[in-house]
Amino acid sequence: MATRVVTVDRNLRTGPMPIVRGMALTFKNMLATWFGGKASTVQFPEEKRKTSGRYRGVHILTQRMDGTPKCVACYMCATVCPAECIYIESGERPEKDIEKYPTRFEIDLLRCVYCGFCVDACPEEAIVMSRENDLVGTTRAELIIDRDRLMDRNKLIEHGPGYRPEEHDVRRPVRIAALERLRKEHGIVPGMPQRG
Amino acid sequence: MPKCTINGREIEVPAGTTVIQAALELGIHIPHFCWHPDLAVDGNCRMCLVEVEKAPKLQIACNTAVTDGMVVHTESEKAAQAHRTTLEFLLVNHPIDCPVCDQAGECYLQDQYMDHGLHESKVEPEEKVRKRKVVDLGPIMLDAERCVLCSRCIRFEREVTGTNSFEFVNRGDHTQIATFQDRPIEHNYAGNLADVCPVGALLSHDFRFKMRVWFLEETASVCPGCSTGCNVTIDHRDGEAHRLRPRRNVEVNKSWMCDVGRQEYREIGLDTRVTGARVRRGGHWEGTSLDDALDVVASWLRGQGAATAFVATPQGTNEDLFAFRTLADLVGGRLEFRVGDPQDKVRVREDNVLLRADRNPNTQGCLDQELGRTGVAALLADCAAGRVETLVLQGPELLRLPDAVEPLSRVAHIAVMATHEGPELDRAHLVLPAAVWAEVDGSFTNFQRRVQRIRRAFAAAGDAQPRWQMAARLVQRLGGSFPAVSAREAFALLAAAVPGYAGLSYGALGATGRALGAPGATEAASGASAGAR
Known part of the structure; x- marks a missing residue:
C-alpha cells in the first residue's frame, strides 16, 4: 500500500476564526446542558447508561435447576481465550449423563479483554455475559472471581444479561430438553445399563 | 519383493x-x-x-x-x-459427549470425522441406543457408548498380557464390551488399554479429568522405572508432568509400557523434592548456595586421595556416571556403585511382558563404565575401620542400607546428591540438589545394552542441577578438566573414553537408540508376542 503524505500547514495564518468556531461549539453544549437539559454525561453511580442486550460485561456461569453449574469443564473457553484468563479444575459428578463439572472456575478479570469468545466457544451455554461494567476492587485478588461469584444470579438480575448465544434467557432455569423428553416419553434414564 | x-x-x-x-x-x-x-x-x-x-x-x-x-x-x-x-x-450410536470425554483431542473419531466425514447425522441424540457409561474397572473407566467395537482391547488382552478380561456381550446394535461381572482390570499393563482404545471408551482413571490433551507438550524420553528402558513420551504443561505414554520402539517395548512405569511421573512434582544445597554445621542443617556447597565438597576432597570414596547411582545417566568417574579418578579415591546388587537382577524378568526386577534404568551403563570395583561390602568395611575420610554419594541408596548406618557414622564427611527428601539424608553432612530424569538431557543403557536418549522436558526444581554438571564443577574446582557445557558434549567425552561406546553421539542414537554389541543380551526385548501367561 502506498503511503499518502499529508503536509500540515503549521503557520498560523488562518486567523482567529477556528478558535471562535471551536469555542462556539463548547458554549453551545454548555448552554444546552444548563438550560436545555441535554447533558452528554450521566451522574454515574446513581445513574447508569443504557447498554445493549449484547453488551459484553462481567461473565455469569449459568445453573441447572438444582443450582449446580451447567458447565461441564470441557475447557473450550480456556482454550479459546486470547487473554488466557480462565482457570478451570474439573471433578466428577455423580450423574452419569453429565459426568464432569468444574471444581474450580476462575476468571482473572484484570486480564480479561471481554471479547466474548468464551461465550461463543461454550457448547453448553454455560457461560454468558452480563451488562455489569462497573467492577471495582481494592486488591487484585478481589478481581479474580471464582465459581460461586460467577454463578451469582443477583448480579445478572441487577445489570441484565449481556452477550449470550442467540435468544437464550439466562434468568430461566435450564433444562436439557432431549433428556427430559427421553425420561418422560420413554421412561429411559440415560446412562443406566440396558440388560437383555 | x-x-x-x-x-x-x-x-x-x-x-x-x-x-x-x-x-x-x-x-x-x-x-x-x-x-x-x-x-x-x-x-x-x-x-x-x-x-x-x-x-x-x-x-x-x-x-x-x-x-x-x-x-x-x-x-x-x-x-x-x-x-x-x-x-x-x-457414529450412529455415538453419544457425541466430546466436551466431557478425556479422549477429545486425540480421538480417532474426531480426527477422522474432520478428515473424511463432515456428514450431517441422520440420528437424533435421543434415538441412539444407550449403553453403560462410567463403569469403574479399577485403573480403567469404561464407557460402552463411545466404543466403536474395534476389539483392540480384546486383542491386547489376548496377545500381550494373556489375561482375556474383555469380551463382546449382546448382539447387533446392543453389542458392547464388558468384563465379566465388571471385574476390575488387575494386571500391570492396564494403562495400555486406554492407549490402544482409539476412542474414549477405555480411559485412564489416573488421568481422568486432569487435563485436556491439547494443552500438553510432548517430550520423547525413556522410562526410568526399570532396566527395560521402555521408550516413553512425557506429556507436560508449565513445568508439570501430567502423564507418561509409551512411545513405539519395536526393539524394546513395542507400543506398551507397564503401570509401574506410568506412575514414575508422580515423583517429579512432589513437595519432597530437594530444591537447594545444605550443609550440616554444628549439628544442624544450614541452607547454602550450590556454589558454596561445591566449594565445601572440593575442600573435603582436595589432597585426600585414597581416603576418599565415591558411590555412583544406577539411577544416573551415562553422562552423570562418566563425569562422576572422571571426578573419582582425578581425586584418586575408590569408586563403587553396587548397592542392593542391581547387576544381579538387570536381566531378570518380573513378569512376562516388560517389567524387570532391577528397578534402575542404568545399571548396564554402570557396568559398561566399570564403576563397581571392589564391592560395597569392602567399602563399608573400610569405612568401619576409619580408612575413609570423605564419601561422595551420587544418590542416597547407600544411606538407606540398614547395614551401612554403623560404618557410615565413622566417616567424617558424607556428601550426597539427592532428588527427594528422606530420613536417610540426615546421615549425610552435605546435600546437593539433583535434577530428576525428566529435567535432564542424557542417555540410559538398558539391559540389552541399547543406549537410548532421555530429554529435558522442563526446568529442574529450585537450584537442582544434573548430577554430571555438579561432578564437572567439582572436577574444575580440583584443577581437572571436564570440557563439556552440555550433555551432548559430555556424551562425546564418554564416547571417546569408554571402549564399547566408541563412535556414538546423540545424532547416532536417534529417536529409538542404538544397540551396542551385546554380551549375554540376546534375549528378546519384549516377551509380548511369546509370553502369554
Whole structure:
C-alpha cells in the first residue's frame, strides 16, 4: 500500500476564526446542558447508561435447576481465550449423563479483554455475559472471581444479561430438553445399563 | 519383493506387507480404527477400505497383502465415499459427549470425522441406543457408548498380557464390551488399554479429568522405572508432568509400557523434592548456595586421595556416571556403585511382558563404565575401620542400607546428591540438589545394552542441577578438566573414553537408540508376542 503524505500547514495564518468556531461549539453544549437539559454525561453511580442486550460485561456461569453449574469443564473457553484468563479444575459428578463439572472456575478479570469468545466457544451455554461494567476492587485478588461469584444470579438480575448465544434467557432455569423428553416419553434414564 | 503403486507412487516392500503398512511407509495415512501395528489384524472396523484396480470390490488395506503390480487408490471417489459412510455407521450410536470425554483431542473419531466425514447425522441424540457409561474397572473407566467395537482391547488382552478380561456381550446394535461381572482390570499393563482404545471408551482413571490433551507438550524420553528402558513420551504443561505414554520402539517395548512405569511421573512434582544445597554445621542443617556447597565438597576432597570414596547411582545417566568417574579418578579415591546388587537382577524378568526386577534404568551403563570395583561390602568395611575420610554419594541408596548406618557414622564427611527428601539424608553432612530424569538431557543403557536418549522436558526444581554438571564443577574446582557445557558434549567425552561406546553421539542414537554389541543380551526385548501367561 502506498503511503499518502499529508503536509500540515503549521503557520498560523488562518486567523482567529477556528478558535471562535471551536469555542462556539463548547458554549453551545454548555448552554444546552444548563438550560436545555441535554447533558452528554450521566451522574454515574446513581445513574447508569443504557447498554445493549449484547453488551459484553462481567461473565455469569449459568445453573441447572438444582443450582449446580451447567458447565461441564470441557475447557473450550480456556482454550479459546486470547487473554488466557480462565482457570478451570474439573471433578466428577455423580450423574452419569453429565459426568464432569468444574471444581474450580476462575476468571482473572484484570486480564480479561471481554471479547466474548468464551461465550461463543461454550457448547453448553454455560457461560454468558452480563451488562455489569462497573467492577471495582481494592486488591487484585478481589478481581479474580471464582465459581460461586460467577454463578451469582443477583448480579445478572441487577445489570441484565449481556452477550449470550442467540435468544437464550439466562434468568430461566435450564433444562436439557432431549433428556427430559427421553425420561418422560420413554421412561429411559440415560446412562443406566440396558440388560437383555 | 512385490512392487505396488499407491496413489500414483511406487513402493517396493517385503512380501507379506499389507497395504496399510506400505502406505504408511510412503507417508500416506489410511483411516483405520481396529488396525494396530503391534496387534494381530482383525479387519472388523471396515474403515480402511481402499480401491484396488482389477479387484471387484473395495478391499480393506489392513488385511490385503501387497502383490506385484498392485495399483491402489486410497483417496479416489469410491474410497472416500466408503470412508464417509463407514464413519457415519460407526457414529450412529455415538453419544457425541466430546466436551466431557478425556479422549477429545486425540480421538480417532474426531480426527477422522474432520478428515473424511463432515456428514450431517441422520440420528437424533435421543434415538441412539444407550449403553453403560462410567463403569469403574479399577485403573480403567469404561464407557460402552463411545466404543466403536474395534476389539483392540480384546486383542491386547489376548496377545500381550494373556489375561482375556474383555469380551463382546449382546448382539447387533446392543453389542458392547464388558468384563465379566465388571471385574476390575488387575494386571500391570492396564494403562495400555486406554492407549490402544482409539476412542474414549477405555480411559485412564489416573488421568481422568486432569487435563485436556491439547494443552500438553510432548517430550520423547525413556522410562526410568526399570532396566527395560521402555521408550516413553512425557506429556507436560508449565513445568508439570501430567502423564507418561509409551512411545513405539519395536526393539524394546513395542507400543506398551507397564503401570509401574506410568506412575514414575508422580515423583517429579512432589513437595519432597530437594530444591537447594545444605550443609550440616554444628549439628544442624544450614541452607547454602550450590556454589558454596561445591566449594565445601572440593575442600573435603582436595589432597585426600585414597581416603576418599565415591558411590555412583544406577539411577544416573551415562553422562552423570562418566563425569562422576572422571571426578573419582582425578581425586584418586575408590569408586563403587553396587548397592542392593542391581547387576544381579538387570536381566531378570518380573513378569512376562516388560517389567524387570532391577528397578534402575542404568545399571548396564554402570557396568559398561566399570564403576563397581571392589564391592560395597569392602567399602563399608573400610569405612568401619576409619580408612575413609570423605564419601561422595551420587544418590542416597547407600544411606538407606540398614547395614551401612554403623560404618557410615565413622566417616567424617558424607556428601550426597539427592532428588527427594528422606530420613536417610540426615546421615549425610552435605546435600546437593539433583535434577530428576525428566529435567535432564542424557542417555540410559538398558539391559540389552541399547543406549537410548532421555530429554529435558522442563526446568529442574529450585537450584537442582544434573548430577554430571555438579561432578564437572567439582572436577574444575580440583584443577581437572571436564570440557563439556552440555550433555551432548559430555556424551562425546564418554564416547571417546569408554571402549564399547566408541563412535556414538546423540545424532547416532536417534529417536529409538542404538544397540551396542551385546554380551549375554540376546534375549528378546519384549516377551509380548511369546509370553502369554
